[in-house]
Amino acid sequence: MLEVLDARVFATGVTAAVLHGLPVPLALRNRLELAIPAPARAVRRRGVTARSLRIAESELTEFSGIRITSIARTWCELARTISVPELVAAGDVAIRRIGLEALEAAARRHPDRRLHARLAAALALLDPASESPKESELRAIVVLAGLPSPRANVTIRAPDGRFVARVDLLIEGFDEVLEYQGDHHRTDLVQWRRDRTRESELESLGYHVTEVTQADLERPERLIRRLEATLRRKGWSARPIRSRWFPMDHP
Structure with a gap:
């Protein structure tokens, strides 16, 4: 043309x-x-x-x-x-x-x-440490909603120094891990098993893992409510804000 x-x-x-x-x-x-x-x-x-x-x-x-x-x-x-x-x-x-x-x-x-x-x-939200678009999108939603800002691609080790995981996002101070899961994490059996073992190891160290999919990014208000409930159990006392910058949930 x-x-x-x-x-x-x-x-x-x-x-x-x-x-x-x-x-x-x-x-x-x-x-x-x-x-x-x-x-x-x-x-x-x-x-x-x-x-x-x-x-x-x-x-x-x-x-x-x-x-x-x-x-x-x-x-x-x-x-x-x-x-x-x-x-x-x-x-x-x-x-x-x-x-x-x-x-x-x-x-x-x-x-x-x-x-x-x-x-x-x-x-104000750009971060060169981000390694995937969906990770970036998730981080932006969390910050725009007024939740504690997560760090991108953080290495987590056991008390003895052993490598456990490099997580997509970590909300420090609340030990909350956010992991974006593309469809291959569900359809690839080896990947799915690896994810479950990794998640169990993280939780044994006191971390909580929230898995996020494309469906969550498309309904951000529900995602924020889930994260708010988790963070409150860990002592977060502030309130999320209603952002003008991402789409509201559909009925």
Whole structure:
């Protein structure tokens, strides 16, 4: 399609994110987002999300001959479409490639001021220690809900120094481990058995393990209520907050 459009047209948003290898929700991966530099009028094509964007030439690059927004500008444009926790997941990948300062600079100069609050909320949560998008998304939900902030990818050892596990997230002071479980943890029998042994070892050391799946990320309020109950049993006395930055549960 790009070959028959105005030469100034470029891929942006989800389309550019996929080309750059930034994580986006599976349901959006086939979305086609194209833009043209303002003040030119946006391209109108069936099946295309089209925009006219104020953009500097330095914010554009090429991928296999296709003009696309840079990683930093692409991340900013994702704020139009995805939740803040999902934006954090994409940002954690981006900062390992271009650094936090590049994203901060792109967010500051982004011409659409309506996106600035969302970008600032995500920037405050980015962590280069994160090693998977779902782990990043989970961490963001926990922090945005006002629960104690977890550390990412913490090594836990037995009292004798023996390695026990490297956990996705640990809420220190409450010995609460959060583990994101993709479908392979359920369908791979060897992995499932390994997970159960690992969990038993952690609990023998006094840790509590909360396993989280995609279904939990899609219903964050229920997840927060579960975590709140667990943390209260361990002495947490504050209250979660209702975040504006992630979707509310569906009925």
